[in-house]
Amino acid sequence: MGCDGGTIPKRHELVKGPKKVEKVDKNAELVAQWNYCTLSQEILRRPIVACELGRLYNKDAVIEFLLDKSNEKALGQAASHIKSIKNVTELKLSDNPAWSGDKGNTKGDKYDDLQRARFICPVVGLEMNGRHRFCFLRCCGCVFSERALKEIKAEVCHTCGVPFQEDDVIVLNxxxxxxxxxKKRLEDRRLKMKLEKKSKKSKAVESASKPDVTEESPGPSKVKGGKYEETSLNSREKKLSSTQKSTGTNGSSSGKISKSSSGTTKRSIADSEESEAYKSIFTTHSSAKRSKEESSNWVTHTSYCF
Known part of the structure; x- marks a missing residue:
């Protein structure tokens, strides 16, 4: 049963049993979630953004992911729901005064406190290390602990005063x-936005397709020349007939109204109630009676252009 050299094998070396599930260190998992970017696995540095599912990213990594979508990586699936830079919110974080950062040179003789975090809650003072639940407001990007929102209930942000609703509160990690x-909130929100866009487009198409109902009354400039002249002549004839009725039909006493053989009466244009501009186009007007000196001494019968 023994091997060369007199060694005796044990049972676990000969019989293969089920593999033991490796337990993930909780401290290491919390450090990875709260201190490293979900997309690039680099240390979080400002500006830090968060998606609508509560994951933390570096803004530079998100922009690179949106510009270059050819990389089909396992890490890219974590940000597959990010379609544009509008789907992430830049966080307003409060620095922890007790955090020294990487100032100390660790050579193995220094204890690193993993519970110490870079950021804290500005209301309660809890450190954002994963031991306490933190959330941010999607409308303004301010970050608070869940305890602060429960203990100090308000409808406006504690730091900037922006009003928010319950749907705007997103839990981090x-x-x-x-x-x-x-995820359910995200789907409902995007579906609502699509319906609003469709309704706006349909309203715009309907408003563009409907003709103008109000029509302006046609003025003298919109009427054709023939029709306008006919209406003006009719109005003048009506005025002449009214003046004839008022003055009477006795043409011998006035000397200006004469009866024709057909029985119709004629009246001089000079005595009519028309405007001076209209009267000036007739030869009976005073402006037509000019002296020889005032009148021109040449007449153009035919005009030729050479």
Whole structure:
């Protein structure tokens, strides 16, 4: 049963049993979620943004992902719901005064406190290290602890005063149940936006297709020359007939109204009630009676252009 050299094998070396599931260190998982970008796996640095599912990213990594979508990586699936830069919100984080950062040179003789975080809640003072639930407001980007929002209930942001609703509160790095709720909210919000866009387009098409109902009354400039002249002549004839009725039909006493053989009466244009501009086109007007000196001494019968 032994091998060369007198060694005796043990049972676990000969019999293969089920593999043990490797347990993930919770501290390492929290550090990866709260200190590193979900997309590029680099250390989070300002400006830091968060998606509508509560994941943290570097803004530069999101822009590079949107510009170059040819990279089909496993990490790209975490940001597949990000279609444009409008789908992420830039966070307004409060620095932790007790965090020294990478100033200390660790050579193995220094204890690194993993519970110490870079950012804290500006209301309660809890550190954003994953031990406490944090959330941000989608309308303004301010970050608070969930305890602060529960203890100090308000309808406006605690720092900037922007009003918000319950749907605007998004949990950062939440559990599976939180992510499912946020996914449902995201789908409902995008569906609502699509319906609003369709309704706006349909209204715009209807307004463009409808003709103008109000029509302006046609003025003298919109009427053809023949029709306008006919209406003006009719009005003048009516005026002449009214003046004839008022003055009477006795042409011998006035000397200006004469009866023709057909029985119709004629009246001089000079005595009519028309304007001076209209009277000036007739030879009976005073402007037509000019002296020889005032009148021109040449007449053009035919004009030729050479």
């Amino acid at each position: 939440g559990n599976k149940e939180d992510v499912d709720v946020l």
